[in-house]
Amino acid sequence: MLSDIGSLALSLVAMWFTARPPSPRKTYGFYRFEILAALLNGLLLFVIAGFISYEAYKRFFEPSTVASGTMMLIATIGLLEKSPAHLF
Structure with missing residues (x-):
């Protein structure tokens, strides 16, 4: 979201x-x-994509632990919120 806001701000400038x-x-x-702003925006997107790829690569060798209890609680709340009983 921050990169989207930055891109929009750069476009406005x-x-x-x-x-x-x-x-x-x-x-x-x-x-x-305009051309320089588009170039900067494209370069920043490549840098962000590289950072995400680097972090994903690191997680293959050192996976983080999943907070399964919290995940199941949030999933259950989301499931109950979208249950068909609320549609009638």
């Missing part, structure tokens, strides 16, 4: 920059900022 009018020094305006 890029839109704000590209809306600025061209100047004598920057004849194309700031349209290249």
Whole structure:
């Protein structure tokens, strides 16, 4: 979720920059900022995917213990919440 918010914020900043009018020094305006924002967003997604892959690789050799009691309690609550008896 944080990466989505960051991507949206970067897009908003890029839109704000590209809306600025061209100047004598920057004849194309700031349209290249959109390209740089997209490049940064893509690079960050690759970094995040690499981190997730690294963490998954580590868990193959050192699996964490599952809190089965808590998991079963939450699953039971979710199952009861979605039971067909509530539909009638």
